[in-house]
Amino acid sequence: MMLRKQVLGLGMALVLAVAAPAVQAADIVDTAVKAGSFKTLTAALKAADLVIVLKGKGPFTVFAPTDEAFAKLPKGTVEDLLKPENKAKLVKILTYHVVPGEVLAKNIKPGKVKTVEGADLTLKIEDKKVEVNDAYVTKANVAADNGVIHVIDKVLMPPTK
Numbered sequence: 001m002m003l004r005k006q007v008l009g010l011g012m013a014l015v016l017a018v019a020a021p022a023v024q025a026a027d028i029v030d031t032a033v034k035a036g037s038f039k040t041l042t043a044a045l046k047a048a049d050l051v052i053v054l055k056g057k058g059p060f061t062v063f064a065p066t067d068e069a070f071a072k073l074p075k076g077t078v079e080d081l082l083k084p085e086n087k088a089k090l091v092k093i094l095t096y097h098v099v100p101g102e103v104l105a106k107n108i109k110p111g112k113v114k115t116v117e118g119a120d121l122t123l124k125i126e127d128k129k130v131e132v133n134d135a136y137v138t139k140a141n142v143a144a145d146n147g148v149i150h151v152i153d154k155v156l157m158p159p160t161k
Contacts, residue, residue: 028054028062031144037151040070040078047082048090058146059102063121063132065155073155092117096158102147105130105140119158132156 029051032038041064045051054060070078081090095117103113108130112120121132130137135154142149 060147
């Protein structure tokens, strides 16, 4: 009787282990998708073939503009950027939002920080608000397994050379 209970218990444990869904880590892209307010950003990442990069090991810090931020751009800008012939420009803009390494809000210091695109972002802290160029961080420290997302209220444009 005791052996039978042990076998049944082991069998149930095995069934539960097999039936339990695997815990899926949420990378930068999956975290943005789950948030629901980054549909334009995720569409742009796909058009620029950058999804695989931001699903990579990292760590990355992404200053992520919301759909609302993209809507503030002049009419037709987003549609134009998503065209295949504008992929290089789109990659430049999107990589300007990414900083190598994981930088939490508490570690942000005023000054310049180099982006993946190559140009600098200017970070300021005013009244306990973080400003990135002329955008404000509206939500900080959205954790992902390969970095962190700081939500911003404007799309950052890299400097033209």
